Amino acid sequence: xxxxxxSRFQKVKSALSKTSSALGFRxxxxxxxxxxxxxxxxxxxxxxxxDLGGECxxxxxxxxxxxLRLKPQQDLSSIINLLKNRAESILEQNxxxxxxxxxxxxxxxxxxxxxxxxTSIAKLARNFKKEGKKVILAAGDxxxxxxxxxxxxxxxxxxxxxxKSKPNGDPSGVAFDAISAAKARDCDVVIxxxxxxxxxxxxxxxxxxxxxxxxxRQIPDAPHQTLLVLxxxxxxxxxxxxxxFHKFTPxxxxxxxxxxxxxxxGIVLSIYKKLGIxxxxxxxxxxxxxxxxxxxxxxxxxxxxx
Numbered sequence: 001x002x003x004x005x006x007s008r009f010q011k012v013k014s015a016l017s018k019t020s021s022a023l024g025f026r027x028x029x030x031x032x033x034x035x036x037x038x039x040x041x042x043x044x045x046x047x048x049x050x051d052l053g054g055e056c057x058x059x060x061x062x063x064x065x066x067x068l069r070l071k072p073q074q075d076l077s078s079i080i081n082l083l084k085n086r087a088e089s090i091l092e093q094n095x096x097x098x099x100x101x102x103x104x105x106x107x108x109x110x111x112x113x114x115x116x117x118x119t120s121i122a123k124l125a126r127n128f129k130k131e132g133k134k135v136i137l138a139a140g141d142x143x144x145x146x147x148x149x150x151x152x153x154x155x156x157x158x159x160x161x162x163x164k165s166k167p168n169g170d171p172s173g174v175a176f177d178a179i180s181a182a183k184a185r186d187c188d189v190v191i192x193x194x195x196x197x198x199x200x201x202x203x204x205x206x207x208x209x210x211x212x213x214x215x216x217r218q219i220p221d222a223p224h225q226t227l228l229v230l231x232x233x234x235x236x237x238x239x240x241x242x243x244x245f246h247k248f249t250p251x252x253x254x255x256x257x258x259x260x261x262x263x264x265x266g267i268v269l270s271i272y273k274k275l276g277i278x279x280x281x282x283x284x285x286x287x288x289x290x291x292x293x294x295x296x297x298x299x300x301x302x303x304x305x306x
Contacts, residue, residue, distance in 0.1 A: 008292055013302040015284035019050050019265030022306040031076040035068050036039040051235045051264030056273040060086055079189075084304050090272050091296035104136075104182040104223035106190045106215050109255075110208060110230030110245055113144055113196040116257035116283060120229050121191050122154035123291035124255070124281065129160060132261035133188035139164035139180030140171040140211065141193045151193060158288070161185065171195060171207055179218040192223070212249065227280065229255045232262040239267075242275055253280035256294075260285050265303055268294075 013020075026046045026112050033039050040061055047057035050145050063086045068074060074082070107124075111117040118141070125135045137155050139162060141147040148164050155162035163178040182190045192215075195207055215222040228251050232236040238256075245251060259265060259282050279294045 009298050009302070011284040011290065012282070012295075012298050013305060015260035015282070016265040016299070016302040016305075018263040022263055023047075023050055023304065027079065028226070029058045029077060029201060031079070035064075035072060037076065040065065044067045047266065049075075050266035051262075051270060052266035053236060053239065053270035053274060056090070056270050057303065059090070059273065063205060078098055080304050084300050087269055087300045087303070088152075090269055091300070093272065093276070102219070102221070102224065104179070104187045104190050104193065104219075104225050106179060108192050108194065108211065108215065108217060108223040108226045108249075109229060110194050110226060110249060110251075111196055112241060115196065115229045115241075116143075117144060117196055117229040118147060118150050118154070118193065120255045120257055120281070120283065120291060121151065121193055122158060123283075123288060125154075125160050125189075125191055126158045126288055127291065127293075128189050129158060134186065135160045135191065136178055136185065136187045137162040138174050138190060138192040140174045141195050142167060142169045142171050142174065143195050147193070161187075167255045173209045175211045176214045179215065183218075208249045225252045227251065227253050227255050228277075232256050232264060232267055232283075234257070235262075235264045236265060236270070239270060239274060242271065242277065246275065246277065251277050253278045255279075255281040255283070255286045255291070257283035259283055260290075268299060 018189055020222055030039055030042060044061045048054060060083060064082055067082050100191060109121050110119060117298060125137060128135045137151060137160060139148045139151045143163055148167060152164060161180055163174060166175050171194060178190050195204060225295050226249055228242055228245050230241060254271060254277055256268065257277050271277060271279060279293050282294050284290050284292055
């Protein structure tokens with residue numbers, strides 16, 4: 001068990017290595033200088049460029065200022081501990097989403113094309129299957145060329161059922177059929193893919209609302225989770241996407257993909273600070289087992305590794 005957690009932390013640490021290396025290198029350059037407005041401005045810029053965002057970076061600086069008034073002389077280790085403590089407090093402000101005991105659990109997956117949505121659905125299904133749960137997928141992204149085939153390929157590969165229609169079919173019909181099949185087949189989890197076009201927000205959001213209504217018609221409190229897939233490499237653009245989706249379809253959590261390809265790992269803190277939405281899963285590599293549940297302490301330890 002201990003080796004499992006070590007392996008898992010190593011994945012998270014590796015995924016955040018670009019961000020933590022840049023942070024550590026630039027923080028070391030400030031150590032030894034007096035902590036005044038100039039050096040604090042430099043530190044705020046360092047945090048901002050790690051994609052904590054302006055609001056979150058400023059929050060960190062205000063926290064440091066209050067600590068430095070009490071103890072002006074702080075070495076690198078002390079400064080990093082102060083940053084870690086503040087990061088953990090931000091991540092602890094949001095109460096975890098309660099897991100439903102209902103069966104089947106209906107999970108609606110939303111996100112723009114190119115964010116890694118389809119792959120994340122497959123990896124999520126694989127995680128549930130490893131827990132011994134029976135999973136069914138709904139190929140509701142009927143408008144993107146190849147989306148149905150791509151998800152079908154993944155379903156075959158990981159050995160789960162899939163409900164699909166012809167291209168350009170009705171996404172809400174796919175959702176209806178998938179939930180009906182899940183009931184008939186005694187499935188534990190239904191994961192519903194949705195269209196990812198933001199060019200016309202109104203049409204997309206109307207489609208999502210229709211899918212949600214179908215879910216409720218089948219199971220009164222469904223969907224039990226609505227997870228947004230975000231690409232970490234897009235930085236603050238990911239925040240904009242989250243705000244749009246959250247406005248039209250309330251989100252219960254976020255799947256943050258491609259964290260291993262980004263030097264902007266601070267985006268997690270920005271999401272929590274600005275949106276108050278939990279990151280539930282993070283993508284730490286391209287392998288089938290490289291979607292891991294988000295652990296705040298692991299994340300903070302890896303981000304401020306020095």
